Amino acid sequence: MKKNILLSTVIMLATFFVMSSFGTKKAVNLAHYKIADNAYFYNVPTEIEQSLFISEELNPTFSLFLGKTYVGFKEALGFKESRGDYGTINQFGYLGKYQFAKSTLSMIGIDNPTGFIKDSKLQEKAFAAHTSRNKWILRRDIKRFKGKYINGVKVTESGILAAAHLAGAGNVKKYLRSGGAYNFEDAFGTTIGYYLKKFSGYDTSHIKANKQATVI
Incomplete structure (x- = not known):
């Protein structure tokens, strides 16, 4: 009985001390955390201000300029042939970024x-190999006609190589040696003279003339 009374007393005292601690605890002052009413108002740019911002962001002052480099040459030619699309096949069966005929691909070691x-990557290798072959075939004509004018167009090595890609090296020989009288044009009406002018003056000097060039 005494034990029960003692236990009850201990419990009551403990409860009293716990309740006392809650009752005497100071309340936290949250006044300094209050956010001013005007903090929820934002300044949104007008349509005119936004258009000016977008114009500056989306029209940087720098640009990628390949100029008359070899990379500029092949990218310009690839864009003219297919708008730079590696996966395109035209209505005549010409393939890829540089629009190769299947017979041309076979000649440089591609049968698939x-x-x-x-x-x-294979398409870029094919272009390099084919251009090397054309430079070897046309090496004497490049030396002979480079710097001369035919039909008002200055003949350059890059122009000759581009024209050979369009019409074949044999047709370019005929054009140059006839003084422009023989002017081949493809199924779309594009002529050798047009390619000589459009792709004039690029630096293709490092391309090695190689009769046996292949992608392998």
Whole structure:
């Protein structure tokens, strides 16, 4: 009985001390955390201000300029042929960024057109190999006609190589040696003279003339 009374007393005292601690605890002052009413008002730019901002952001002052480099040459030619699309096949069956005929691909060691159209690196190698072959075939004509004018167009090495890509090296020989009288044009009406002018003056000097150039 005494034990029960003692236990009850201990419990009551403990309860009293706990309740006392809650009752005497100071309230936290949150007044300095209050946010001013005007903090919820924002200044939104007008349509005119926004258009000026977007114009500055989306029109940087710098640009990628390849100029008359070899990279500029092949990118300009690739854009003219296919708008730079590695996966395109035109209505005549010409393939890829540089619009190769299957017979041309076979000549430089590519016998899988399906794999070719899916492989951008292989297409770039094909362009390099084909250009090297054309430079070897036309090496004497480049030396002979470079710097001269035919039909008002200055003949340059890059123009000759671009024209050979369009019409074949044999047709370019005929054009140059006839003084422009023989002017081949492709199925779209594009002529050798047009390519000589459009791709004039690029630096293709480092391309090695190689009769046996292949992608392998």
